[in-house]
Amino acid sequence: MRVPLSWLREYVDLPASETGRDVQAKLVSAGLEVETVERLGAGLTGPLVVGKVLTIEELTEFKKPIRFCTVDVGPANGTGEPQEIICGARNFAEGDKVVVALPGAVLPGDFRIAERKTYGCVSRGMICSGDELGMGDDGTHGIIVLPPEHEVGTDATALLELYDEVLDIAVTPDRGYCLSMRGVARETATAYGLPLRDPALLDVPAPNSYGHPVQVSDPIGCSRFTARTVVGLDPEARSPIWLRRRLQKAGMRPISLAVDVTNYVMLELGQPLHAYDRARLDGAIGVRRAEPGEKITTLDGTVRALDPADLVITDNRGPIGIAGVMGGANTEIADAETDPETGQVRGTTEVVIEAAHFDAISIARTARRHKLSSEASKRFERGVDPQAAAAAAQRTVDLLVLLAGGTAEAGVTEIIAPSAPRTVAMRADHPDRVAGVAYGRETVVRRLQEVGCDVYGQDELVVTVPSWRPDLNEPNDLAEEVIRLEGYENLPSTLPRPPAGRGLTERQRTHRRVGRALAGAGYVEALNYPFIGEQVLDQLDIPADDPSRAVVRLVNPLSDEEPALRTTLLPGLLAALRRNDGRGSHDLALFETGLVFRLPAEPGVAVRLPVDRRPTDAEIAGVDAVLPEQPRHAAVVLAGAREQAGWWGAGRPSDWADAVEAARTVAREAGAELVVRQGQYGPWHPGRCAELVVVVDGAERTAGHAGELHPRVVKALGLPARTCAMELDLDLVERASAGPVRAPRISTFPVATQDVALVVDAAVPAAEVERALREGAGELLESLRLFDTFTGEQIGEGRKSLAYALRFRAGDRTLTVDEASAARDAAVALAAERTGAVLRGA
Template sequence: MRVPLSWLREYVDLPATETGRDVQTKLIAAGLEVETVEQLGAGLKGPLVVGQVLTVEELTEFKKPIRYCTVDVGQANGTGEPQEIICGARNFAAGDKVVVALPGAVLPGDFQIAERKTYGRMSRGMICSGDELGMGDDGTHGIIVLPPEVETGSDATELLELFDEVLDIAVTPDRGYCLSLRGVARETAIAYGLPLRDPALLDVPAPNSFGYGVQIADPIGCDRFTARTVVGLDPEARSPIWMQRRLQKAGMRPISLAVDITNYVMLELGQPLHAYDRTRLDGPIGVRRAQPGEKFTTLDGVKRVLDAEDLVITDNRGPIGLAGVMGGANTEIADSVTDPETGEVRGTTEVVIEAAHFAPVSIARTARRHKLASEASKRFERGVDPQAAAAAAQRTVDLLVLLAGGTAEAGVTEIIAPSAPRTVTMRADHPDRVAGVTYGRETVVRRLQEVGCDVYGQDELVVTVPSWRPDLHEPNDLAEEVIRLEGYENLPSTLPTPPSGRGLTARQRLHRRVGRALAGTGYVEALNYPFVSEQIFDQFGLEADDPRRTVVRLVNPISDEEPALRTTLLPGLLAALRRNQGRGSQDLALFETGLVFRPTGEEKAAPVLLPVDRRPTDEEIATLNAALPRQPRRAATVLTGAREQAGWWGKGRPADWADAVESARAVAREAGVELTVRADQHAPWHPGRCAALYAVVNGEETLVGHAGELHPRVIKALGLPERTCAMEVELDLLERAGQGALQAPRISTFPVATQDVALVVASDVPAAEVEQALREGAGELLESIRLFDVFTGEQIGDGKKSLAYALRFRAPDRTLTVEEASAARDAAIALAEQRVGAALRGA
């Protein structure tokens, strides 16, 4: 909402010395988000005067149209002689009043005006357009042509109100009343402790049976409708300069008098209005829900197919407007047109004014459904004062009569659905208890009355909420009003004292250790939004019954393209990898730890509003938890490009599936868990380069994740680099497998005994099974085991492979003999032979 300071002063008598910056500081302290204060006229310096064009001579000897003009500027030039000016614009003629910058003037952008010879003539000044004066969009993009009644030689800066300050306020959804000068003026008056001249306090005639016919078929969608009629309008009447300038400063483009007046009143009072050409209406105005598939052309010329939930304005022919969003092309106010034969001016001379109140949710959904956000819908969906409708209609009538020479008909239509004022009961000390500050009953009552509430009672207050504050529903809302008006900066800063003996939980400690471990191995953390498109599951190649396709959908997503909560961390990580790769990064290793959302279908809705004055009970917490999907914590990595860089030290190495598996082992080590790795087929991984990761949880071997190289079809669908690898494991399962405690390593002072062994096994035997057999057979003396070579070839036969392991033996209390180390090695080989059919190579 753009608020010109000069307009704001009409409703609040601000001190003359107060600047826009001062008002900004006050409003920010009151809780409004005033983003900027724009200085209009900055860099502009006179003389800037009104001139009348006397003659126009067309200079045709140049490549572009040039006009040599003489302009009467009165005594502004000190001589009274006409001013000679060269101008290229063509939207004015002799006799028009224009804005002239005389020599010595400076226009915005440090454009200095001086006498100079150009196109063979002397030019002593400049005829100005709105853009050149920094006036914004006036819809013409040409020379400003002023009304004929303005005085020649008068100061144009005052006439056009070129010097002003405009506050740009970001209005949050709960403060829809501030989308009007009336609302901002109220906040300003409260902030300065000054009285407010409420522009809605008008004498409004009582409704009668002579007004234009209105029929409401949906009183829930439209609970108030006021209709007024003005006839005898001058179709040639134009919006006065002061109104055009206020609209421009507020960010709106002047269009025509009737439309400008409705926009002006909307900005002033916050009530959207619509004006219909009465001669183009067919029968009474109606309000109803649209029929499915019904079609309608809006003012922007787009033919729209309506939904059954859309609220529409109708006449006997059908829809003539999308209620609260946009009017229809078939009843719009017609521009004045002069008949070339008769000279008769044709245009709208009779107007029916609509001032209605519509249900906010209905308008918001219609605007989003049709992608048709408007100034009206923006206000209705945030909440409009229903009691301002009659005053807004009266204000519109008054301006049409004053500026267009119209006559207001005596008929007044007003349809109101019965409703009672909203009241909230609150203890007088409730704001004190919320803020931790003693305000006292007198301060609480005074602040609520300043907001517009009626307050009754002593210790227990009964507060009647004003009609323009639909956001006030409960005691905490009222407490917030008291606190913000008393000043958030006045709240004391107190830190709670935590009870001793509490620290991070085991789950939190594991989460942090995993992050540090992955960062230490070269991965960079990437935090992603937990929202996904269900299309990603098709790109991942998931089966139709894959549980990862069962998602929680958001009712009001940030993006309609990503309406679901993630069931895996990989979509966000892979998108981050693709973005970085597209920006020139070739060697990437990213990780993320976070929650995924896995609904079971057994969740139950829990409409529980938790209290703020006490800890929720165990039953209340259990009810809320029962409504939530399962949310396991996971860790995931993705990597592509070089894992080891090439240089003078030697060749580099590209990242492959083994690096993804190793990242899983790094995560498991932080939980004190040893992973078992087996080949698997699991989307979105490559079927021949996918590892299933197992850990022993509660005495049973449990699948905790997968790692490997992504499937080529997935890589192509997502636009990823070739051979991209990924890993994802569930931290909660690893935590249970490790039982939450890490064992410190044992350090022995005795030397290690190393024994190498090469075993030949069938090519389909996993190395992890061979390693497990060796580990169990070697017994307690085995300190570590490492696979250092894999060989296949004719020497060992078809369908065979050789696995070479380095076994390290050590005793904690003595130096091992060669016989002891050899016996442990032989026992390991024996068990491998028995379990997986291994044979000692070369034996």
């Protein structure tokens, strides 16, 4: 919201010495986000006067059209003689009043005006456009042509209000009333302790049955509708300079008188309005939900398909506007135009003014659904004062009568859904308990009255909140008002005192170890937003009955394309991999550790925890019970080369085994034993997918999967060929750990190495052979590594050879050959018993 200081002073008698910076400091202290203070006219100095164009001579001997003008500037030039000026603009004629910068003037950008010879003539000044004076967008981008009533030689800086300060306020969702001069003026008056001249305090005629007919079919979506009619408007009437300038300073472009007046009143009172050309209306105005298949052409010329949840304004022909968002093109105010045959000026001469109050949630959803954010929808989304509708309609009528010569019809239509004032019960000391400051009842009552509340009671207060504050719904909201008006800077600073001896939890330590280990293995951490669209689960080939399909949907998502919380880390990681690959980084290894969200088996509604005391354990447990389950996962994705080629030899592309090794790395850091077996799941290639299993409480649990992604998934997501991935439930792996991870024991005694080659059926997983060897070798085994696999005629069809290197070491002695051999034989024996393994060559 852009707030011109000159306009603000109309409602609050600020001291003359107060600058925009001073007002900014006061409003910031009151809790408003005043981002900047813009000084209009900075660098602009006169003389800048009103002139009348006497003659125009077209100079045609140059490449572009040039005009040699004589302009009457009165006594402003010291001689009274016409001023000779060269100008290239074409949008003015002889007899027009224009703005003239005389020699010695300085325009914004340090553009100095002086007499100079150009195009064979001497130019003594400049005829100015709005852009050259820093006035902003007026929709013309040409020379300023003033109304004829302004006297020649008048100071144009005062006439055009070129000197001003504008406060740019970032209005937060709970301060919707500050999207108006009225709301900002109320905050300013409170901050300075000055009275407010409320522009909404107008004499409004009582409703009657003579107004334009209105039918509201949805009183929940539209709780109030006021209609007023003005006839006899001059179609050639234009917005006066003061009105156009205020709109420009507020960041809006002047369009036409009727539209400018409705925009002006919206900025002044915060109530969006709409003006209909009554000649284009067909019957009564209606308010209802859209019907299936209905369409409307909005004022921006776009044909929009309406949703049954959209609230629409209608007449006998159908929709004529999207309520609270944008009007329809078929009833817009017509621009004045001259009939070429009769010479008569045609245009809108009768308007019906709409001032309504619409449901905030309905308008917000409609605006988002149609990707159509307007000045009106921004205000309705944040809450508009329903009591201001009649006053806004009256203010619009008064301005149209004043500026366009119209006549207000006696008919006043007002439809109001029954409602009661909103009250909030609160203890008088509640703000004290929240802030930790003793304000006292008198201060609490005074501050609440300053924001417009009516307060009754002593220790137990009953507060009636004002109609323009829909955000005040509970005691904490009222406490916040007291605290901010008393000054956030006056709250005492206290440092928390955590109990000694508490460090990271075991879960946090595991999380950090896993991150360091993956980074050490060459992976780069990529943090992603936890939002997904459900269509990505289709692209990942997640089965329809998979628990990952039960997503938690957000009520108010940041993006309609990603309205749910993730159930897997892969969508974000794969999107990051695709983005980096598309930008030239083809050898990628990314990882992420983060939370995923599972829909609870029995969804419930969480209660709000108190802020004036510590919640009880039961209250916290109640909130936890209805929250989604949030396990922590670890995931990696790989593409391109895993090992680069160089003088040391050929490189190696990443493959499924690297993804499996990443899972083993995670399990080692968690101190858990990971069982790797062939699997088949969702996005992974059925022949190159490993199921990752851990043992928890004596039962095997699938903790995740690793391997190469299915070509269909790679194509659907636009990934590099042979992309690999791994995802693991880190919390489940941690539960499978044998306890805190201990540092490895270092022995000073030599190692004894024994190699074995075992022949097994081709269907036997190497992981089962390895697990049997580890268990059979006993405590003397330090490490075990598969270093070769072989298939061929020598060992028979359907068989494979697995060669392992076993390292034995004791912590207190040097092992003998017999001890190492015995441990090896025990390992082979158990492998033979469990997997049918036979020593190769035996």
